[in-house]
Amino acid sequence: MDKDAPIGVFDSGVGGLTVAREIIRQIPNERIVYFGDTARLPYGTKSKDTIIRYSRQIVNFLTNEGVKAIVVACNTASAYALEEIKDEIKVPIIGVVKPGARTAVSVTKNKRIGIIATEGTINSGLYTKVIKEQDSTIEVIGKACPLLVSLVEEGWLHDDITDQIVARYLEELKEADVDTLVLGCTHFPLLRSSVGNVMGEGVNLVNPAYETALELKRLLAEKQLANVKEVDSPSLMYRFYVSDAAEKFKNIANMILPFDIKTTKQINIEE
Amino acid sequence: MDKDAPIGVFDSGVGGLTVAREIIRQIPNERIVYFGDTARLPYGTKSKDTIIRYSRQIVNFLTNEGVKAIVVACNTASAYALEEIKDEIKVPIIGVVKPGARTAVSVTKNKRIGIIATEGTINSGLYTKVIKEQDSTIEVIGKACPLLVSLVEEGWLHDDITDQIVARYLEELKEADVDTLVLGCTHFPLLRSSVGNVMGEGVNLVNPAYETALELKRLLAEKQLANVKEVDSPSLMYRFYVSDAAEKFKNIANMILPFDIKTTKQINIEE
Numbered sequence: 001m002d003k004d005a006p007i008g009v010f011d012s013g014v015g016g017l018t019v020a021r022e023i024i025r026q027i028p029n030e031r032i033v034y035f036g037d038t039a040r041l042p043y044g045t046k047s048k049d050t051i052i053r054y055s056r057q058i059v060n061f062l063t064n065e066g067v068k069a070i071v072v073a074c075n076t077a078s079a080y081a082l083e084e085i086k087d088e089i090k091v092p093i094i095g096v097v098k099p100g101a102r103t104a105v106s107v108t109k110n111k112r113i114g115i116i117a118t119e120g121t122i123n124s125g126l127y128t129k130v131i132k133e134q135d136s137t138i139e140v141i142g143k144a145c146p147l148l149v150s151l152v153e154e155g156w157l158h159d160d161i162t163d164q165i166v167a168r169y170l171e172e173l174k175e176a177d178v179d180t181l182v183l184g185c186t187h188f189p190l191l192r193s194s195v196g197n198v199m200g201e202g203v204n205l206v207n208p209a210y211e212t213a214l215e216l217k218r219l220l221a222e223k224q225l226a227n228v229k230e231v232d233s234p235s236l237m238y239r240f241y242v243s244d245a246a247e248k249f250k251n252i253a254n255m256i257l258p259f260d261i262k263t264t265k266q267i268n269i270e271e
Numbered sequence: 272m273d274k275d276a277p278i279g280v281f282d283s284g285v286g287g288l289t290v291a292r293e294i295i296r297q298i299p300n301e302r303i304v305y306f307g308d309t310a311r312l313p314y315g316t317k318s319k320d321t322i323i324r325y326s327r328q329i330v331n332f333l334t335n336e337g338v339k340a341i342v343v344a345c346n347t348a349s350a351y352a353l354e355e356i357k358d359e360i361k362v363p364i365i366g367v368v369k370p371g372a373r374t375a376v377s378v379t380k381n382k383r384i385g386i387i388a389t390e391g392t393i394n395s396g397l398y399t400k401v402i403k404e405q406d407s408t409i410e411v412i413g414k415a416c417p418l419l420v421s422l423v424e425e426g427w428l429h430d431d432i433t434d435q436i437v438a439r440y441l442e443e444l445k446e447a448d449v450d451t452l453v454l455g456c457t458h459f460p461l462l463r464s465s466v467g468n469v470m471g472e473g474v475n476l477v478n479p480a481y482e483t484a485l486e487l488k489r490l491l492a493e494k495q496l497a498n499v500k501e502v503d504s505p506s507l508m509y510r511f512y513v514s515d516a517a518e519k520f521k522n523i524a525n526m527i528l529p530f531d532i533k534t535t536k537q538i539n540i541e542e
Contacts, residue, residue, distance in 0.1 A: 039321045040311045045424070047516045050310045150421035153316070161435055168432070245318045270541045 001068050001091075003227050006031035006239070007216065008062030008070040008091075010055075012043040014252040015149075015186030016073030019096060021257055022209040023071070024238075027217050029227045032238045033065050037269060039243035042149055043076040044118020044185065051120065055081035056088070057269050061241075063089055068225050071216055072096065075117055075184050075208070079124035092219055097121070099215045100182050100208025101130035107204045108180040111138045114173035116195075117184030119144040127184060141176045145169040145185075152187040153252070158194070166194045173199075180204045190256070240264040272339050272362075274498050277302035277510070278487065279333030279341040279362075281326075283314040285523040286420075286457030287344030290367060292528055293480040294342070295509075298488050300498045303509045304336050308540060310514035313420055314347040315389020315456065322391065326352035327359070328540050332512075334360055339496050342487060343367065346388055346455050346479070350395035363490055368392070370486045371453050371479025372401035378475045379451040382409045385444035387466075388455030390415040398455060412447045416440040416456075423458040424523070429465070437465045444470075451475045461527070511535040 009020050013036045020034055035058055037043075043051055055077045062070055070093040072078045078095025086093050104113045115127045121144075128140040147165055156162045173181065181203055183189050189207045196205060220226040231237070238261075242249050245266045254260045280291050284307045291305055306329055308314070314322055326348045333341055341364040343349045349366025357364050375384045386398045392415075399411040418436055427433045444452065452474055454460050460478045467476060491497040502508070509532075513520050516537045525531045 039317060045519065046310060050515045147418075147421055147425050147427075150418055154418050156418075161432065161439070164432055164435075244321045248316065 001225060003068070003225055004031070004229055005066050005068035006033045008033050008035070008065065008067035009073045010035040010037070010058045010062065010070070010077070011074040011186060012037050012041040012076070014249055014256065017253055017256040018186050018189050018207075019071060019073035019209040019212055022213040023216060024258070026213040027220070028231045029229060030220070031227065033062060033067055033241070034238065035062060035241045036249055037243050038249055039269070042118070043074055044120045044149060045146060046120065048080045048120070048124070051077055051080040052084050055085055059085055059089055059093070061267070061269060063091060067091060069093070069216065069219065071212065073186060073212075075186065076120040079121045079126040092223060094212065094215055094219065096186070096208040096212045097126050097184070098130050099211035100184060100206055101127050102134065103208065103211045104180050104182050104206045105131055105134045105138065107206065108138065110177065110179045111135070112176060112178045112180070113138055113140050114176065114178035114181040115140060115142040115184045116145050116148075116169065116173070116181065116188060117142065118149065119146055121184055127182065141173055141178060143169055143173055148191060149185065149187050152190050153248070157190055162191065163194050163197065166191065167198050170195070170198045178203065180206060182206045182208065184208070234259040235262060241267055243267065243269045272496060274339070274496055275302070275500055276337050276339035277304045279304050279306070279336065279338035280344045281306040281308070281329045281333065281341070281348070282345040282457060283308050283312040283347070285520055285527065288524055288527040289457050289460050290342060290344035290480040290483055293484040294487060295529070297484040298491070299502050300500060301491070302498065304333060304338055304512070305509065306332060306512045307520055308514050309520055310540070313389070314345055315391045315420060316417060317391065319351045319391070319395070322348055322351040323355050327356055330356055330360060330364070332538070332540060334362060338362060340364070340487065340490065342483065344457060346457065347391040350392045350397040363494060365483065365486055365490065367457070367479040367483045368397050368455070369401050370482035371455060371477055372398050373405065374479065374482045375451050375453050375477045376402055376405045376409065378477065379409065381448065381450045382406070383447060383449045383451070384409055384411050385447065385449035385452040386411060386413040386455045387416045387419070387440065387444070387452065387459060388413065389420065390417055392455055398453065412444055412449060414440055414444055419462060420456065420458050423461050424519070428461055433462065434465050434468065437462065438469050441466070441469045449474065451477060453477045453479065455479070505530040506533060512538055514538065514540045
């Protein structure tokens with residue numbers, strides 16, 4: 001496998017760019033091919049079978065693009081599809097749930113961890129499973145917050161109405177006295193200030209993107225796949241594909257990434 | 272064409288059931304085959320090309336099911352895809368935009384009409400075009416309200432937060448002094464009370480579903496396609512297909528329809 005080959009990163013849409021951003025920051029000399037399934041988003045409200053089918057199509061596309069490793073930068077796809085798909089392909093593949101869960105375990109003191117995520121991620125129970133495997137005495141409280149995804153996509157990031165919705169969703173997690181909260185959907189780091197205000201300073205907010213990028217770095221080193229070439233300009237290092245031509249992708253992307261995306265290429269992922 | 276053949280009705284998900292409900296009420300002896308594209312919803316934020324492709328796949332499915340007419344029970348698909356598709360098929364097909372626009376023209380007194388809809392429907396400009404064709408002196412003010420779709424799907428129909436969001440979206444329509452407001456997304460009739468409270472009693476709320484069912488009735492009579500058989504039980508008269516097995520469909524459907532759906536069949540619409 002070519003060390004100069006890109007990393008494949010995919011998500012239902014723009015959310016996974018918060019993971020790509022972290023990979024770019026921690027491993028700046030790796031190339032990235034990003035795919036956002038904007039024609040079929042969101043994933044968080046759809047069934048396991050559908051998410052597996054979509055993820056399989058995307059993984060096929062990315063392996064055809066010659067990637068040396070794949071990051072499932074979507075909590076719902078990580079929770080539903082990663083286990084199903086990982087043995088079907090030759091390149092290593094990691095998700096965001098396990099790194100996020102491990103970080104939460106390492107920082108909690110009172111052994112009470114909250115998870116906010118999509119319905120799919122919560123229903124999968126994967127965060128709870130991974131956390132309990134490491135420490136069965138930890139209590140995990142999951143809460144699906146579907147509206148938060150829409151609020152981010154509408155761009156209401158710092159907004160009184162968003163604060164009220166966040167407060168309502170988080171009420172039971174506050175009552176459960178969690179000291180650690182996993183931002184278990186890639187959109188949620190964009191609502192970090194609102195979530196932080198509601199939970200208060202004593203609560204650790206875990207963004208799985210950080211630990212995911214770290215795990216990718218370890219994995220590339222272990223498999224002797226780390227790129228040794230110099231960092232090049234963003235337009236040469238990063239390619240962006242979407243399934244729907246919506247301008248919205250570029251608008252939100254340019255808010256998330258440290259550089260402006262000039263071109264995104266649309267492909268028909270169903271074929 | 273068999274008069275006893277069903278009417279095909281489709282939408283991105285459950286929203287179109289508000290149109291199906293109206294057809295059932297006005298033409299109770301017609302059979303219906305309903306398709307909700309729950310694996311790819313929502314449509315309102317996606318591009319014209321994608322919506323045309325999805326609509327074409329669904330229309331093919333419905334014609335294979337032997338429908339005698341098709342109702343595009345989704346404003347976005349009506350706005351983006353109806354014109355493209357209508358000449359490709361042999362059965363008559365109608366959407367919800369034209370009937371809704373005509374009703375608005377017939378009820379406005381001050382010639383100021385507001386449209387609330389998805390981004391796709393607003394961007395298409397179709398409501399404005401159809402209204403202006405009938406009376407070019409009417410002023411049309413469109414407002415995309417993407418969060419309202421998510422609020423309905425979250426079930427927050429009578430809720431203080433929903434009222435605040437509705438109030439924010441409608442602010443400029445109130446300032447524009449419209450006397451008529453089209454609920455230009457099939458989800459929005461479910462927020463009728465909230466919208467009505469914000470706009471006040473003097474404003475007519477137009478639900479295109481009513482006029483669409485009436486137009487379907489006229490069309491069937493004109494083409495001599497009206498069913499003359501007696502009304503049968505719902506389970507024999509109405510069939511429901513979805514592209515994703517989400518339980519959510521049945522839950523919201525049973526809130527909208529005057530009977531409980533017992534079975535929905537999942538199909539892979541991409542193939």
